[in-house]
Amino acid sequence: MTVHEPSLPEEWELVVGLEVHVELATKTKLFCGCENKFSHIPNTLTCPTCVGLPGSLPVMNEKAVEFAMRLGRALGCDIHPSVMARKNYFYPDMAKDFQTTQYDQPTNADGQLALADGTVVGIERAHIEEDAGKTTHVGGGGRINDATYSLVDYNRAGVPLVEIVSRPDIRTVEHAKAYVSELRDILLAIEVSDAKMEEGSMRVDANVSVRPTGSDELRTRCELKNINSVRSLGRAIEYEARRHVDLYTSGEAPRQETRHWDEEGGRSTAGRSKEDADDYRYFQEPDLVPLAPTAAQIAEIDASMPVLPAARRARLGERSSVADEVIVTVVERGQDGLALGAIEAGADADKVLTRIQNDLAVDDWSAVTSESLAMLIQMETGGELTATQAKQVLGEMAAGEHGGDPKAIAAAHGFEAMESDELETLVDQLIVDHPDEWSRFVGGDDGDSKKMQGFFTGQIMKATQGQADGRAVAQLLGQKSAG
């Protein structure tokens, strides 16, 4: 097996478009009143409609349509009058042997998604469709082609999906990953999906091709399926792009096909070529009538739209001078509202954000309020708490100790910053006890001096059980060495 380099030679450029399927978090399925949830007990969330029993008919879920339009608007799409269509193909997990989807008249079209670094990726469409059931392959190690038989569960059949199709605007693996993260953040912000890639409520297929750098042609693309995480998306795209480059440089060309990403093997494999050659015989679904959202409905959706991640990042960026990654993380975790409140309550913005990024990476931080966080930061900046103590107090605030009150927590631990003369006495004693280290600190080269500063700081922290203020220590050591 060839070992591929992680990046493309510079004479080749990556061209990627992503197709993301998102399960909508409605209570019921798209066309029937069966519950839309995951169940380990097969075929218990079914009815005549989602099992495709003869005579059953679909009726559209208004919430699914609303969620789809909300997603469309969050992606800057125009909302159009739309119709459902039938995509005809035979497969046992597709209960009617056609998928009800949108074809030439999708609900959402022509949007864009701005990545955190400002790159804009075009959205071609975001259309409504139904999910299929699930097949399990029995025997032959569970692999489809070696199985002795398969089992079909229709619990997932008819779950509402939106498929978001990007334009082939993505040029780097990082941007592909950033696109998926950004999209997930938006989905969470507008509360239309739980967007969990690992659980399949968000599924990403990548259309990958390459072209000579500087050209604007679109070469043969391959569609990669079975990508289960953002990390695996990056690996899959890198692998596939290298495969294309290798083919072109050896005088061959890739075939347009669907390929499966094998995460364990770190490679993509061709699917069997389809006999039906994509002849899906689309036509308008006669059992459903068109969707024609009114201007008032669209205005209502726009009015109820929360502030989206890009705007939330900008909001924090204007108020602070921390690195972009800090803001990205805080917004991603949905802690930007907390941060903003603390900043507006008067706490130092940079300190608030770095403290949250470093010390509030927990699932449940609901006990921390903007007010209590602002108080904590002010205690820290006011010298009442050292950095180490502040970190510990925040942890206990999140755990809900002492009603989340930072003052009560600090008091319970007896935390109070040391007076500076106490600290000075301690430093003087240490200089006496460690003369060699001291002279290396004062006279050594930069590296050695730094090392010794670390030594002394460590000793002081040890002696004070972390209660000394790190900055005050550094300041004191500096004064002593200069003096």
Added chain:
Amino acid sequence: MSALDLASAVRSGERSAVDVIDEHLARIDARDGEINAFNLVTADAAREAAAAIDAAVASGKDPGPLAGVPIAIKDNMCTTGVATTCSSKILEGWEPPYDATVVQRVVAAGAVMVGKTNLDEFAMGSSTENSAFGPTKNPLDTTRVPGGSSGGSAAAVAADFAPLSLGSDTGGSIRQPAAFCGLVGMKPTYGAVSRSGLIAFGSSLDQIGPFSKTVAESAALLEAIGGHDPLDSTSIDQPAFDLTSVLDRGVEGMRIGILRELSGGEGGVEGLSADVIARTNEAAAALEKAGATVVEVSVPSATLGLSAYYLVAPAEASSNLSRFDGVRYGLRVDASTTGEMMTATRTAGFGPEVKRRIMLGTYALSAGYYDAFYGKALKVRTMMLQEFASVYAEVDLLLTPTAPTTAFPLGDRTADPMTMYVNDVCTIPSNLVGHPAISVPFGVGDDGLPVGVQLLGPALSEPTIYQAAAALEAAAPGEGSLS
């Protein structure tokens, strides 16, 4: 005894419902071996239901307007726990877990189902010879076909097995057998009667409607089954019709157009027999005599109906019938892979006419042919809608023959599909535009068999249609001589 007389006798306690049912079951027993109207006679369930009606009457409860009236249900409508086959081997033995809405409604009205009636397989045919369970014979002349596809439902009423029955009409499947069997047969406005639980043939064309001997019974049954159903997205959101109260209003002042293209006029469809045209003209004269104004009108695109229908209906059917794949219900023919199993099942389970239409529809939708055939056919529907709209600005209703001829001999048209298809030439336009149309017996042909004439009206003109149908019935020659 008419359905209405029976119901009032049962409601008043004058007759027991069990007695009524037994009387009809006895007739079925005596003669259905010859006629083959039923795929299944539900004698025990019928007696049970009748006993419940009697109990309701005895305890002073309202047993419904159709209390104790035997009704036959076409075997393409779902009945809980009662085999529903579409007269196809592929569904033989299938017991639906739910009732069609119309079945619930007739039961709620007090009617008692006596059995499931034979049809052309999946309602594809005009003679009921395409049934996997053998042809149905015309009770008026058992060497003749009863028409189709609802031939079993028509024969059941004509043979007095039940005073009422339900059929479905995609291109004439209620009206043409009604004409052949000397009955009143109504195809309501598309969306006036729920399709939930009707096993689909052509979803944008299918509509359920009543068979009966008289216009008044037809009106009563349509009142019982009509009205909005939230389970059918194409159900019109309005209350059930009030029809029985308008029957005696006459046609004084009504404007009725003879539709030239479908009534033997120049440039119209060919193949209408002279006796049928003569009866249609006599019907027009009778309406005129009763006070209506009769004029000749033209809908040029009506001549294109047959071609458009034989593209649209098979296209929708090809998709609707995909679900019969051996996975979830019905027939399975085993094979070593799922794909082969599906093909083997469908090949063994469908009869030749169904295969022919699936083939035609698949072709019409397939890549490269959609625009030339299916797409064009949809545009013909638009033209027809526009032309009908301008005609209905001039007249209230239209008059045409129902079928080109009287009932033809069994086996006469089975060799060449086109000779069978032209049977629907007069009935198809109403399905393509979704308008209501009724067939009313009006005299006999040269062979002594009944002729039906058809009244067409714009969407939701059922009250006007029934009003005129009652007048036509009153003026019909030799009324009652055939039954």
Added chain:
Amino acid sequence: MEWSGAVSLGAMTQRITRDEVVHVARLARLSLSDAEIDEFTGQLGDILEHAADIEALDVGDVEPTSHPLPMVNVLRPDELRPALDRDLLLSQAPDAEDGQFRVPPILGEEP
């Protein structure tokens, strides 16, 4: 897969070829004998010949009508309805195992 129907479309002699019939049968999951292929080639050709009146129409600016009803936005509230009893559902299955529908091995990828 090659199927050359498009070029024969305008021809009056053969509306549909044998190869097209075979292709369509495969799309529709039907297996036809040689005799049936011949029969369907002829019969479908006749029907399409009849449809030549439509094919020849100049309907460029006419909008298609998929549906006779001018209805839009028929929606249901997002409310639960009871599920079907699983045993009842599976009682109609040709083959079932562990609460699921059982089928022979599925070869080939999902379309």
